[in-house]
Amino acid sequence: MTTTAVRTPRATQHRDGAVMSERFEVVPRCGDDPPRVKDASRVGIMRRIAAARLRHRGLDALLDDVMLILSELLTNALLHSGTREISLSIAVRDGFLYLTVTDGMPGSATRKYVNDKAESGRGLALVEALVKENGGDWGTSDGGAQTWCSLAVPAEERP
Known part of the structure; x- marks a missing residue:
């Protein structure tokens, strides 16, 4: 009996440039109604x-x-913007990974300070903590229609 070794492809080393750029349409929410299942599932698909x-x-x-x-970031855009389209772009530049979510609806993505009993409102605090832990920064632009963050690419991941 002979066996043949199976080679698994190795991941290519990263380089500066676009990693992905995707957009998807959603139906704007009405009041406090939850988003459509189809729209909510798109967050998982993008992930x-x-x-x-x-x-x-x-x-x-x-x-x-x-x-x-x-x-x-994608869930915030879906729940709080009232938009019809959400886009996601990821790119590597100068040793940083940049994530940008655009909903096209000016607003204010600001970190909320919530008490221990609050059931929501901690998302951007979590984003801020992860970004700082990874040597990056985050913010909004275009009047809040875009939320972005940067994460330092670990040295062992650099070419």
Whole structure:
């Protein structure tokens, strides 16, 4: 009996440039109604696409933090903007991974200070903590229509 070794493809090393740029349409929410199941499921789809692209680019060390940040930023855009379209872009530049979520609806993505009994409102505080832990920064632009953050690419991940 002969056996053949199976080679698994290695992730390519990252380089500066776009990792992904995607957008998806949603139905604006009415009042306090939850988003449509189809719209809410798109957050998970975007996370899976982003995870695959990050792995392919050799950025596995940031994967868990990026997935949590994307969940928060995409969900905020879905729940609080009233938009019809959300876009996500991820790029590597000058040793940083940049994440940008655009909903096209000016607003104010600001960190809330909530008490221990609050059931929501901690998302951007979590984003801020993860970004700081990864040597980056975060903020909003275009009057709040865009929320972005940067994470330093760990030295062992750099070429």
